[in-house]
Amino acid sequence: MQHRIFTTSVAAVYPHYVSKVERKGRTQAELDEVITWLTGYDEQQLGEHLADGTTFEDFFGHAHLNPAASQITGSVCGVRVEEVEDPLMQQIRYLDKLVDELAKGRPMDKVLRTS
Template sequence: MAHRIFTTPFASVYPAYVNKVERKGRTQAELDEVIAWLTGYDEEALGRHLAGGTTFEDFFAAAHLNPKVSAITGTVCGVRVEEVEDPLMQKIRYLDKLVDELAKGKAMEKVLRS
């Protein structure tokens, strides 16, 4: 059985990401930069996904993941992202991890694995 998050519209979770980073003094533009780094989506493509109600499954199916994605390590909700077995869930956890790092005030070049 597929996880419920897979069929959840990305646009329904995006405001929570924005709130999380803004509460910690970061900006929506920085969040969008992190999403662009991970997925390859530019501002226009991200906007289309948000407006179109794209599910997480379709959002990541159309993404071109950054080649440095394997450098994203650590835990989200007590689970090591590098050990998540389901490929889609792992991509979602990568995004969660990057949002967490941004919210925790990590330097952008560290978040973007530069």
Template sequence: MHRIFTKSVASVYPMYVAKLEKKGRTEDELVEVFEWLTGFDEATLRRHLADGTTFQDFFAQAHLNPNVSLISGVVCGIRVEEIEDPLMQKLRYLDKLVDELARGKKMEKVLRVPA
């Protein structure tokens, strides 16, 4: 099992916020990405952060967006659509969305909104 699976979402969340704020994006946009990906509303996300929920438990309770299959590209040198471990793939989907937001992509593109 990968070490990241047993890390709390709350331990990584501030790093996501810092990365995005450094690039002129907001925590509200990060919350929107989390909501889109996991189906959790902001209150549920905040509860998971406060409770120290691990990534393993966090994604076990999530209802992934039906459009996650539209997320493609490379994270950490690996194509997200080719990752075989389902939990690692979900984590990399999140990383990919955060990366796209940090690179200045429009929210509609990040959230795979049909044109």
């Protein structure tokens, strides 16, 4: 059975990501940088996906996942992201984990796995 999040639009969840990071003193621009780093989309493409109501399934289906994404480890909602078996769910969890790290004040170079 397909998980409900797969058919949810990214635009429906995006405002929650924005409010989560802004509550912790981070910016929407930083959030967008994290999303574009993970997916390979540029700012314009991200905006188009949000405007078009693209589902998570299609959003990640057309993404060019950053090769460093496999370095994203840890737990989101009690689930270890590196142990998620469904590839799409794992990509969604990668995004959740990056948003969490950003909101927790982790330096951007660490969030983006550049150091």
